[in-house]
Amino acid sequence: MNKMPLYPLRFDPIYQYRLWGGRRLASLLSAPLPGDGPIGEAWVLSDRTDHQSLVANGPLKGQTLGQMMEQFREPLMGKLSSRFRRFPLLLKFLDAHEMLSVQVHPSDAHPELIPACDTAKTEAWVVIEAGKKSHIYAGLRPGTTAGNLRRSLDDGTIADHLVCIAPKPGDAVFIPAGTVHTLGGDVVVFEVQQNSDLTFRLYDWGHVDPKTKEPRPLQVDQAFACIEFGASNSGLVAARVETTRPVERERLFDCHAFLLWRLLGQDPFTVGTTAEPRVLVCIEGSGQVTHEGTPYAVGKGDVWLLPAEAGECAFQPSGEVILLEIAIP
Numbered sequence: 001m002n003k004m005p006l007y008p009l010r011f012d013p014i015y016q017y018r019l020w021g022g023r024r025l026a027s028l029l030s031a032p033l034p035g036d037g038p039i040g041e042a043w044v045l046s047d048r049t050d051h052q053s054l055v056a057n058g059p060l061k062g063q064t065l066g067q068m069m070e071q072f073r074e075p076l077m078g079k080l081s082s083r084f085r086r087f088p089l090l091l092k093f094l095d096a097h098e099m100l101s102v103q104v105h106p107s108d109a110h111p112e113l114i115p116a117c118d119t120a121k122t123e124a125w126v127v128i129e130a131g132k133k134s135h136i137y138a139g140l141r142p143g144t145t146a147g148n149l150r151r152s153l154d155d156g157t158i159a160d161h162l163v164c165i166a167p168k169p170g171d172a173v174f175i176p177a178g179t180v181h182t183l184g185g186d187v188v189v190f191e192v193q194q195n196s197d198l199t200f201r202l203y204d205w206g207h208v209d210p211k212t213k214e215p216r217p218l219q220v221d222q223a224f225a226c227i228e229f230g231a232s233n234s235g236l237v238a239a240r241v242e243t244t245r246p247v248e249r250e251r252l253f254d255c256h257a258f259l260l261w262r263l264l265g266q267d268p269f270t271v272g273t274t275a276e277p278r279v280l281v282c283i284e285g286s287g288q289v290t291h292e293g294t295p296y297a298v299g300k301g302d303v304w305l306l307p308a309e310a311g312e313c314a315f316q317p318s319g320e321v322i323l324l325e326i327a328i329p
């Protein structure tokens, strides 16, 4: 068994071509964007077989998150180590220049739609950048039925059935599995989700993929099978302020799959906790996190995994900083 002590782990982003993407992630993340085509997603923490995040710092540099989960599960996951073989969250930044497809992800109530290697997918967004053209659609408007929603796919009026949000930076939007949702119009968000890549597309706005010259496939029947037509807690979430000193700590999301706080401050504060892992995402400013006397520089867009055995760590901002801290319940 590996006895090497763990330390705060930084991961390199994995950029993904998406026809609806843009180039705005270049100013948010320090790793350069590849090529000159549209980049829609940066997978910043991923334990997916096809896209494994790589440790970017220290003696474990180059190890995948999956290898870390095999070799260091106990020190990494602490009291959660017996529950998860894969890291249970997938974290991304999205740059939605165009509208994404109108889509839905299955909940645990639909095991017949979820392959054995995957899970349900609840997700949530923190808006980083938005403009006048930006839209988020999250959930169905009252009066929407399977019948009128299906008819709206044919006449292109599906947006009339969706709850529309004009996003602004800092907004928090919760998308439980079963929620019909999409976003676009030059909006950049941070996304936390269950570690699943299962998406059922309902409608794609007539997009044609310039790479294939074809429309992307839809999965309308599977989508309808998992849409929640009843009342839902999807949509904008009010931040709950938990502390104001030495750092303003707001809880944005608290669900069965993840917890997420936003931390705003310029004085030293602590991050992480004993016996469970935490993820830090720096969305504004910079600073350093200190573990066992060693400082680790945290820049804008950086993603750090604090292993369970690292416990509480000191964070020293360089001026005003905004961090997201993510926990697994």
Ligand SMILES: [Zn+2]
Pocket (backbone or CB within 6 Å): 103, 105, 123, 181
């Ligand atoms: Zn989604």
